[in-house]
Amino acid sequence: MSEANSTMKQVTPDSAVQNSANGKYDAVIIGSGISGAITAKELTAKGLNVLMLEAAPAKDMSYKGFKSYLSNYYENASKDNNSPYPNNPNARMPRSTDVSKLKPGVADAKGYLVQNGPLALDSTYTRVTGGTTMHWEAKILRMLPDDFSIKTKYGVGLDWPINYDDLMPFYQMAEREIGVSADVEEQGFYGIKYEPGYVYPMHGLPPSYLDKIVAKGIDGAEFVLNGETHTVKVRPFPQGRNGIPNERYNNGQGFTPVGALSTYQVEQGGRCQGNNNCVPICPVQAKYDARKTLVAAAKTGRLDFLPQAVASKVVVNEHDNNIQHIEFKHYASTSSTEHTVHQVHGKIFVLATNAIENARLMLASKLPSSSGLVGKNLMDHTYLLAWGLLPEAAGTMRGTKCTSGIADFRHGEGRKSQAPFGVDIHNDGWGWATGSPFSDVESLVDAENKFGRALRQSVVNRISNQLLFAFMVEQTADESNCVTVDEAYLDALGNQRPVIHYQLSDYSKAGIAYSRHTSKVFFQRLGAKDFSSYSPLDYGHFQYEGEDYYFRGGNHFSGTHIMGTCAANSVVDENQKSWDHNNLYLVGSGSMPSIGTSNTTLTLAALCYKTSKHIIETLSQYSVGVVSDSDYKIAKGASHE
Amino acid sequence: MDNQTYLVQQFTELSGALTDFNAFALNGTGLVQCYYDTLTRLVGHAIVEELLSTFVSLYESASNHEQFNEALRKHILGDEKFGPVARNIIKLWYTGTWYQMAHFWRDAYGMSEEDMTFFVNSASYAEGLLWQAIDANPSGAKGPGYGSWSAPPNIHFDNGWQFKPFTHTSK
Numbered sequence A: 001m002s003e004a005n006s007t008m009k010q011v012t013p014d015s016a017v018q019n020s021a022n023g024k025y026d027a028v029i030i031g032s033g034i035s036g037a038i039t040a041k042e043l044t045a046k047g048l049n050v051l052m053l054e055a056a057p058a059k060d061m062s063y064k065g066f067k068s069y070l071s072n073y074y075e076n077a078s079k080d081n082n083s084p085y086p087n088n089p090n091a092r093m094p095r096s097t098d099v100s101k102l103k104p105g106v107a108d109a110k111g112y113l114v115q116n117g118p119l120a121l122d123s124t125y126t127r128v129t130g131g132t133t134m135h136w137e138a139k140i141l142r143m144l145p146d147d148f149s150i151k152t153k154y155g156v157g158l159d160w161p162i163n164y165d166d167l168m169p170f171y172q173m174a175e176r177e178i179g180v181s182a183d184v185e186e187q188g189f190y191g192i193k194y195e196p197g198y199v200y201p202m203h204g205l206p207p208s209y210l211d212k213i214v215a216k217g218i219d220g221a222e223f224v225l226n227g228e229t230h231t232v233k234v235r236p237f238p239q240g241r242n243g244i245p246n247e248r249y250n251n252g253q254g255f256t257p258v259g260a261l262s263t264y265q266v267e268q269g270g271r272c273q274g275n276n277n278c279v280p281i282c283p284v285q286a287k288y289d290a291r292k293t294l295v296a297a298a299k300t301g302r303l304d305f306l307p308q309a310v311a312s313k314v315v316v317n318e319h320d321n322n323i324q325h326i327e328f329k330h331y332a333s334t335s336s337t338e339h340t341v342h343q344v345h346g347k348i349f350v351l352a353t354n355a356i357e358n359a360r361l362m363l364a365s366k367l368p369s370s371s372g373l374v375g376k377n378l379m380d381h382t383y384l385l386a387w388g389l390l391p392e393a394a395g396t397m398r399g400t401k402c403t404s405g406i407a408d409f410r411h412g413e414g415r416k417s418q419a420p421f422g423v424d425i426h427n428d429g430w431g432w433a434t435g436s437p438f439s440d441v442e443s444l445v446d447a448e449n450k451f452g453r454a455l456r457q458s459v460v461n462r463i464s465n466q467l468l469f470a471f472m473v474e475q476t477a478d479e480s481n482c483v484t485v486d487e488a489y490l491d492a493l494g495n496q497r498p499v500i501h502y503q504l505s506d507y508s509k510a511g512i513a514y515s516r517h518t519s520k521v522f523f524q525r526l527g528a529k530d531f532s533s534y535s536p537l538d539y540g541h542f543q544y545e546g547e548d549y550y551f552r553g554g555n556h557f558s559g560t561h562i563m564g565t566c567a568a569n570s571v572v573d574e575n576q577k578s579w580d581h582n583n584l585y586l587v588g589s590g591s592m593p594s595i596g597t598s599n600t601t602l603t604l605a606a607l608c609y610k611t612s613k614h615i616i617e618t619l620s621q622y623s624v625g626v627v628s629d630s631d632y633k634i635a636k637g638a639s640h641e
Numbered sequence B: 001m002d003n004q005t006y007l008v009q010q011f012t013e014l015s016g017a018l019t020d021f022n023a024f025a026l027n028g029t030g031l032v033q034c035y036y037d038t039l040t041r042l043v044g045h046a047i048v049e050e051l052l053s054t055f056v057s058l059y060e061s062a063s064n065h066e067q068f069n070e071a072l073r074k075h076i077l078g079d080e081k082f083g084p085v086a087r088n089i090i091k092l093w094y095t096g097t098w099y100q101m102a103h104f105w106r107d108a109y110g111m112s113e114e115d116m117t118f119f120v121n122s123a124s125y126a127e128g129l130l131w132q133a134i135d136a137n138p139s140g141a142k143g144p145g146y147g148s149w150s151a152p153p154n155i156h157f158d159n160g161w162q163f164k165p166f167t168h169t170s171k
Ligand SMILES: Cc1cc2nc3c(=O)[nH]c(=O)nc-3n(C[C@H](O)[C@H](O)[C@H](O)COP(=O)(O)OP(=O)(O)OC[C@H]3O[C@@H](n4cnc5c(N)ncnc54)[C@H](O)[C@@H]3O)c2cc1C
Pocket: A030, A031, A032, A033, A034, A035, A036, A053, A054, A055, A056, A081, A124, A125, A126, A127, A128, A129, A130, A131, A132, A133, A135, A136, A137, A138, A139, A140, A141, A279, A309, A310, A311, A312, A352, A353, A354, A355, A357, A361, A554, A555, A556, A587, A588, A589, A599, A600, A601, A602, A604
């Protein structure tokens, strides 16, 4: 903790416990990811006192800590998603490299997530200060209006208790906080609408050269599905990374991007430099991560931050079923399991530890909710990859991971019989599928025996011509996909680990199979050579209608504490408040009853704004010192400087 | 020129012939000495010196690039002892990674305990020649600037390695 950033006020466990016993805290928030950070920023801006517990250490809040992530990354030969982050047995995290093919009926416990099957899910999250946004890709899409009522419209999955219009104002707030680069003119499709005159904080990022080549080949391709024609058009993605501020933003007031965080302002947090390394880590901090929001919350002076504090139990008052306190385990060092156990009190409690960890904590506390739905309905996006070689050098391996994609299979009547999907064009080539570009060099040298000019030319042809489509397929709610806990699987602090039960429905598989079909048409139109192959030995392998496929997890865990219209059909209400426990909120993508074909973070961030507003209104009824709206605006505006 | 400088110079030339990046490009990475040291530390001075002197004699007896490449393939890349070392030199330059030598090689020629797959250092990753070959920045370093990804890549061979027929005065 000696490297702590001066702007983050950290408290000791003893003083947190003391303060909480004295009634200091209006809210206790567990988890410092984007969900917890937004909630903390909103509540503290309104004058409320917040205690935040974070399972991980916080030395990464300093520039020095950040640099050490980077050099870990450069020197780590296995560049998996979590490779920049050191192992912490006291708050472990999943790593995709831990996943291997499951044997039927045998749980695989070698990674942090216990994989109970039948399929292994290789999705991850990051337990560090700032949470998973430390290594997310920062594609930041709104959901389509139809996505909120798929049960009513298409007879699949679950409906939300709210709709797109209800979330619109909160989407705006989330887009400001994250600092989204996109152009409204390119994003208003398939029902997505904006308030009149709305513009994104920053202009859209330019598409890659690869995008342009792909667009030239496939724009205008037509596909007929359930009697409807889907016409393909390559479009740019909204990005949570700094571009050129739009001077028209906020009625002409413009937007000031948030750069690198550090005690000394380094000349780095400016615009995206195209490092093509957003996952797992952006070296110049052009990409949004939740520490940017956390530091803004801390600047109010009303956030007490307690790192190395792993929430271990949610304890309920028998007489009114409210939360009495949260128990946590505090460890002094990641190299020892030695820890002390404490309790904290507050007026309200917010669990913001992500969809898997929220459910894990509730279930380990023996609180499955009266609906019994905690941990059930686990959803994620499933990805199918298809990769080929273009006939020309496309400049692959430049720019951010992904600048454009295809939205034309996200909507329509086809959703009645097969899962819809979005498509990403990957600027990092075959990396996800094959380990490119290193694996290409290895095979050119070791197997194809190339050297000299022939090698150099082959490196160009093999890498610069790469094209990979990643098809992100919707998964709908299904109670048999779930996270559970088990006394047999404990972490170093004695906390129960998440056990994952996961399979794909025929609805999902039909969507995946159709996405593969579209890839073949795309490759034909582009004159590309198709290299895709789906080995039966792959851990994500499955067969559908006699064909082989594999899938990859989308890192969008959700659904484990869904929102609904009553205590019988859901865990939380539309404000993410627990039906059972009046002072408890479970926030994040766990609350989403369906995920459509949008990466989940913008929607979960919007939900956190809605929840914060609700909490502020609720607490102000108890005459907690909530500041007036005009002060609130000043505080919010100021934090963007 | 002392022996050490001479060896490093020959190492640079051999690296050039194997990777098709000339001495100017290789020196530009700032890693020549570091890679030479890594190589000698891991496979030993004796084998490195033997490899370099084989290279020099192949170079001196070839009269054109084609002939030289043929000899290089036969007597170095296709050699039981030198082949794996030469391929590791290529991969080292292209990726910044030292790859652990194959089992049989380790058994036959006795490898150092440090022989594992690793990035030589954080600069080596960023200086991998593969990025230069495709006109991309190494992912995670040397950001080329906002919007640069929108233009076609500038792929060229201007800094390729040239075979120059050996003359005794050229050294
Ligand atoms: C590789 C990758 C790429 C992604 N790309 C995108 C993308 O492009 N677009 C998109 O929209 N989404 C993306 N996501 C998903 C996105 O990162 C998550 O949706 C988002 O970060 C979730 O935020 P959160 O705050 O709810 O949870 P998290 O960010 O996971 O934060 C939870 C926090 O709680 C802490 N915590 C956990 N357990 C405890 C405990 N018991 N006690 C105390 N603290 C605890 C953790 O340490 C962490 O700080 C990606 C995810 C991954 C892994």
